Amino acid sequence: MTKYKLEYIWLDGYKPTPNLRGKTQIKEFDHFPSLEELPLWGFDGSSTEQAEGRSSDCVLKPVAVYPDPARKNGALVMCEVMMPDGVTPHPSNARATILDDEGAWFGFEQEYFFYKDGRPLGFPEHGYPAPQGPYYTGVGFKNVGDVAREIVEEHLELCLEAGINHEGINAEVAKGQWEFQIFGKGSKKAADEVWMARYLLLRLTEKYGVDIEFHCKPLGDTDWNGSGMHCNFSTKFMREVGGKDYFEALMAAFAKNLDDHIAVYGPDNHMRLTGKHETAPWNKFSYGVADRGASIRVPHSFIRNDYKGYLEDRRPNSQGDPYQIASQVLKTISEVPAKSAAAA
Template identity: 80%
Template sequence: MPKFKLEYIWLDGYTPVPNLRGKTQIKEFESFPTLEELPMWSFDGSSTQQADGHNSDCLLKPVAVYPDTTRNNGVLVMCEVLLPDGTPHPTNARAEIPDDEGTWFGFEQEYFLVEEGRPLGFPKGGYPNPQGEYYTGVGYKNVGDVARQIVEEHLDLCLDAGINHEGINAEVAKGQWEFQIFGKGSKKAADDVWMARYLLMRLCESYGVDVDWHCKPLKGDWNGSGMHANFSTTFMRESGGKAYFEKLMEAFAKNKEEHIAAYGPDNHMRLTGLHETASIDTFSYGVADRGCSIRIPHSFVNNDYKGYIEDRRPNSQGDPYAIAGRILKTIQEVPTA
């Protein structure tokens, strides 16, 4: 039987932002393994801030599997972290998301590519031209060459892995890019975002480039990085209605602080009311308004308030598991009957 290289990937216990971790084991299978065939594994939690040294074993539970075309017989295995008794580890935000096939998420992941502490394209000891021409830009002066190559290779790796990657574009600031991930089911998109992040960071190793996920790496008059969360439920798509929508917005307004706490650290640096953001201190919504907390597409209003809406507050370094879980918790507060 062929031997497969299984890369088990998980989130560590660092705060306020967890890091991706990964290690490889070799197993024989008759063909590419299914999720059900993948064994549990363990790791030293004392080295990842998830256990004490005198009782350091943590468990890895496979929850999603992807082909890895960068390796012969490569397999990428997204895992949840469990305690030795098999219960979810306190750092395991994925386990807290209710399973719901009817909940769909789409995440717009922004990030900066950085070399020697500077975004790609920034001159040494200075700044490029002010932002304006970089968004969806083309040409060396706007996007360079290495960045485009990295972004295109990353797109291919994601598609090869079966990640539901829906698009890429250069973003507003120099050296800033975005990819979009969509998934049906309450956990699918978040799984895919973490795996896409992993693939991008691993790819960048070969270029001597880092990925800066921070939501405001450039101070001053430069765009920050978000991870806008588009979401819908079966009820929102099939029934909806203005009355339900207004109750949903009341629930989001009531839970403003809880949402901000779950949407990623340092958001006060990004949600300033400038650069197409709402102030962190307010909650607002509007049709096609990118300066609101929640943007309502014209298609949603024109379809009798049915479809998806977009929360623009989650930031680029946020945990998509925590974001999805917080949004779902608020949705569940609103009766549908």
């Protein structure tokens, strides 16, 4: 038997954006534990905005497990938060009630800033560095510094070794800003892996003395870019049938549900979605072919393939909860009858 270090990871009850939490349990197994073998585990919800002190018990229910590449005999255990009965989802448990469909594919482009000493990594103590332009996909010390690439490369390796479907990295438009991409089939699977990748990045940067800033516009009303989490999505019908009539009906549904989307696409999005810096205004819906300034960017390949394939919603921001984002996208898609659209 081997003693395994099980890192139970969950989302707390802080609003408007939950924080990742984690604690370690040691259990003996004769092999890497399966999800079914992992026990429920309690925690003090009064310390995480999920219970009151006079009745503080909450329960962690494992929902996904990954190898922990940073620990010998380690496992990363993604959990839902349950009420003390271990059966009823806690009110803060967004994962338990979202729409899910294994035929729905999601690709999330997670942008973020490295921060050190209260400012983006590479910013001078006073003022700003040279204007945006050379930093996006940049190379060289003057563009990316001496530690950021080391961190993102190590994070990439950790994700791949954990079995997370990490699909790429690049330096972003602002200095100190980077992006990684996660792809998954099914709302829950894709979102689980985004949260786990975030967790691994936050844990990794502890040893570098660097913070991760997920706020969508950390530099406020300046000419420096904010951070998004563009959501690429498709369903089986979109990939295999599609059609112009269906696409136009889908865009009408997205326009009708604008307020519902903005409500879950991340806090403070009005600071980022201003109509400047390749963003659509938060209160106006638009779409366009290869248009980075539209709410939804339609790839050229989608049009060439008789309106089949994937679409990119550019409005979700870097703080967004991927569970809620994916669920809202699926909810809107479900309003468009695929069969009747195909018949039309």
